[in-house]
Amino acid sequence: MSMYNEKVIQAFMSPKNVGAMENPDGVGEVGNPRCGDVMKIYLRVRDDRIEDIRFETFGCAAAIATSSTATEMVKGRTIEEALKLTNRDVAEALGGLPPEKIHCSLLAEEGIRAAIEDYRRRRQGLPPLPPRHDAVCHHEIPETGEETRE
Amino acid sequence: MSMYNEKVIQAFMSPKNVGAMENPDGVGEVGNPRCGDVMKIYLRVRDDRIEDIRFETFGCAAAIATSSTATEMVKGRTIEEALKLTNRDVAEALGGLPPEKIHCSLLAEEGIRAAIEDYRRRRQGLPPLPPRHDAVCHHEIPETGEETRE
């Protein structure tokens, strides 16, 4: 494992916006427990603006840190603004992630998009978006040999 | 290299009976410079007894030590007694030799025999025995792997 920087550690040790939300306006669940990464995002939306956001994450330190940071980054933003958030933005806000952890930031981006999609469906009276636990585990393939085991 | 014991070292550092002899009664030269071992034995015989013996040796410490010891062991003995000397006797007198050096004690035995043969030939008026430098290098084959190099 490459080492995490201070910001990542900070976000992991004291994450913001943790926990379930009662009666959310939208919920997105992405990732795959097989891959060791599941992220669930809850939204409360007022006037097209994300008034509150929560996450629940099953995953490594980077997954938790990116969940916290991504939710912080979109809190108070409009839906349109939130949809512009990319995994790169999240990784940058965290001062960078080890290469093999980049996929975690992708998960945060996707989680927020899924929650927004769910919010929109609900508004249109469609049934809520089901959790997507069958996602293909997407990740940067580490360069040969970057992966070492004791 | 296995280590030499004290007796071998002693015989090597202060060998007895070293050097050529003027007008010897018999001379034997055995070994092969290719193999790094040549031993030349000079005899002076009186009344069928080895009155004096000398050696010249090109060779390793064990070759020099066995030359010294073997010559000491036959000095003052009768020809018959000297012919009974075996390489085992020489090695034993030295308190043992490393396995890969056993061939050196064989050389001492052969050198003395060659010198005696030469002495007998001369007594019979035959021409002296020529040096035998073409001997096949005989030696104990070390067990696989006993041989190591830096």
Next chain:
Amino acid sequence: MRRIYMDHSATTCVDPSVLQKMLPFFSEKYGNPNSVHAWGREVRTAIDEARASVARLLNAEPREILFTGGGSEADNLAIKGVAESLSGKGRHVITSAIEHHAVLDTVKWLGKAGFDVTVLPVDSEGRVRVEDFRAAIRPDTILATVMYANNEVGTVQPIRELGEICREKGILFHTDAVQAAGHLPLDVRDLPVDLLTMAAHKMYGPKGVGALYVRKGVRIAPLVHGGGQEFGLRSGTENTAGIVGFGAAAELAARRIANGEIDKERRLRDRLIDGVLSRIEDVLLTGHRTERLPFHASFCIRYIEGEAMLLRLDFAGIGASSGSACTSGSLEPSYVLLAMGLDHATAHGSLRLTLGKDTTEEDIDTILETLPPIVGNLRAMSPFKKNA
């Protein structure tokens, strides 16, 4: 904060008494043991003594011990060495699904080089089934390699039974005893194994030196060619200080085993296992309950992921490990846990706590205080279950 190292399966510290014995061999007794002169001869003697010490730990003869550059190299040497030397006799090799990569990847490499490979499954406690093993043997089988004890789950294999089958069938048997050597009594005069791997750094010796026991009469080909050191089977100037350290570590281990310190370790281990199982819900012990390394406790903590736990523990001063995917940069959880039939999500929550000779009861109690709130906190974040 007292920091508590609980990762002795990963590596151990060099015991100060071992280091003391090594020290002269860096800057004072630095000769090349293959040299004729006094500088070389004194070092050769020290290597001979270390070889005798390691041999004694196994009840082997010194001539049966080869020093290598580590446990992985010794595993590779054993497997490739037998394969090369016996390839004329047969080309089938048997191993288990939960071997260390040093064995598994070597056997797979043989698979690419024209050998047939059987990888045996294990039961839910990580043990190879003796019947499976027997059934896997073919007329062209030349070698079976099954580890003595597993590094991730601590399970000890039925090595005697497996070895006896090999004897009966006339095939060579190698066991990777990197986790077991120095921690369990091993006697190669009694145990039917032909080759056995050890690593000094798992038994309070230095890293970078391993050993392979090769039973007298068993012929293997070398992996590293050259000057012919180690009976022609591992060339290269000897790692003198490392070898001397291994010798000292072997002596220390023999003393510890003789003094019954294993029992002390086992009691602490059980205190830890019982404590974790009773204080945290939805936890399972991985590996066998009793047939396990005396210093080894391993779990799967459901609903949370291993690396997150490790980092929280690390910040609390506790060094632990996990077969978790994330520690290796791969997303697959431990192949060992999967082979034991665990589902992926559970396997991701693996936690290994391995005790050392200096672990105290207080350390165990500290861990038992520290771990539950960390688990609770991470579970509170988990979408799967809360308020554990």
Next chain:
Amino acid sequence: MRRIYMDHSATTCVDPSVLQKMLPFFSEKYGNPNSVHAWGREVRTAIDEARASVARLLNAEPREILFTGGGSEADNLAIKGVAESLSGKGRHVITSAIEHHAVLDTVKWLGKAGFDVTVLPVDSEGRVRVEDFRAAIRPDTILATVMYANNEVGTVQPIRELGEICREKGILFHTDAVQAAGHLPLDVRDLPVDLLTMAAHKMYGPKGVGALYVRKGVRIAPLVHGGGQEFGLRSGTENTAGIVGFGAAAELAARRIANGEIDKERRLRDRLIDGVLSRIEDVLLTGHRTERLPFHASFCIRYIEGEAMLLRLDFAGIGASSGSACTSGSLEPSYVLLAMGLDHATAHGSLRLTLGKDTTEEDIDTILETLPPIVGNLRAMSPFKKNA
């Protein structure tokens, strides 16, 4: 009696400053560098730094340096690693007759494994002829391996010319620089070599750790499979202290080279060579007079045998070596000297005196006082010639 170690080609002492840097990595910073926790991370950092130091000595990138369990292993890895990775492209390998056994025996092993091998002769000074080298290259040649400098006779090879030919012909070029690294300036950005072997213990670092430089983009297969350490090319828990020691030794070497200490060494070497040649009759310098390692003097002393000389020198407090048969238990004299055209008897009289960083002018003078009477004494015993 001051004892004088003159066998630095065989091995060197660990410099006290190097040992100092290694010490914390035995019993304090003992973590496994592959561990996630703090114990592991601090060690990972130290290994990264050591890798950077070794890389700097060669002007390489850290990513191009692999640590191994010694020089021999690095030679084996380079040669077998290229052979395995390029066997689809061709199966011809070129080497020279005077390589170290770690290269020669590995190439010969390839010869048995279905490769074609060309072993080039050398001239009387021990150099490969550039024309021979060029002529040996075939369309199916994949690798040439020629040592940077010879251990027995000190001759430095025309590596740049050979490497340029390899570049031109598109074949990989490996050089065993175990004797040269740390003693001669080496710059892989400038030098056309693709793989280069080093050993820490020949440059005041510890035994049991080597390194292979592998130029970026060159693909080789591993020799030791397992956990995937060293970029997947040398598995096994890292020899932390050894690697840190190698890093420190590389820094020391870089400083010594920058300070021009090579020139000092070369002057002392020449004083020794000139002294021996002028004080003893029927002696010849082996190897090249100027294109030789700065610390290396080697001779053949006619009419006497090497081991006997070594032991006499040893009792006089001087540690020397010889390619002599007897030192290895074989009766063949050095294959290096024979390849250079010397006859057997002369080759048996070889004597190597290799200087170190702490060798003084007084040491040289002591040797020049001590050696002639020993030679005289042994010659007096020799059947070939007396009164030298």
